[in-house]
Amino acid sequence: MAEFQLFIIGDEILSGRRQDQHFPVMLQKLKARGHKLAGARYLPDHRPTLVEAFRLTLAARQKVISCGGIGGTPDDHTRQALAEALELPLVPQPEALRIIETKFGDAAYPHRARMAEFPQGAELVPNPVNQIAGCSIREHYLLPGFPEMAWPMADWLLDTYYPAEEPPVTRSIISPNAKEGDLIDAMEALTQRWPDVAFSSLPSFGNNRHPGLHIEFSVTGTPEATEAAMHFLQEALAQHGLAWSNS
Incomplete structure (x- = not known):
């Protein structure tokens, strides 16, 4: 049985402008596969707070599914925070960049290409909805905040990395x-x-x-x-x- 921490990131959740939908769905996905949700945190779009949260889970060698904050706008800090916590540079992931360039052509630059920047050495978590990938590194998985994207991406990463076990x-x-x-x-x-x-x-x-x-x-x-x-x-x-x- 694998145990996971769930990070739900976004000022819009903490302010009440949007209601969280991730917690019950992620809990059910884990339970259906015989895994455990060991903890959950609601976190703001504040880079120092996110860096500290990731440092704690990395030091404890925990598995983390994180939803939100991986876009390319100034209020998105999750990719950068994980890189800082890992003490790794934030660099264009070649496959992620290829996907964005193919999808947007010249319009990939200067802004959309930022969404291909992940901590050095990260692998991709494919996005079946709009193809803009999340990432996987040190059993930390960064997914977008949009439920229609995050949920199938969570299915993929769980089925790929964590074989289902008999549920308790x-x-x-x-x-x-x-x-x-x-x-x-x-x-x-x-x-x-x-x-x-x-x-x-x-x-x-x-x-x-x-x-x-x-x-x-x-x-x-x-x-x-x-x-x-x-x-x-x-x-x-x-x-x-x-x-x-x-x-």
């Missing part, structure tokens, strides 16, 4: 009238016994899943481990006189 299994139950404070020992025992199973406890005073006080418990992992952890949890609830139902 999630089981969830709701226990009415359960209180977290009464069940801490059981929850700690579960997480210690099955450290590779993701566990969550979501208390609520009532929602569309159950109208009254309850806790929704979830466990996620391999089928065998998930089944064992859930059975353990159900027995613990029964020992406390609590009922449960599948959510």
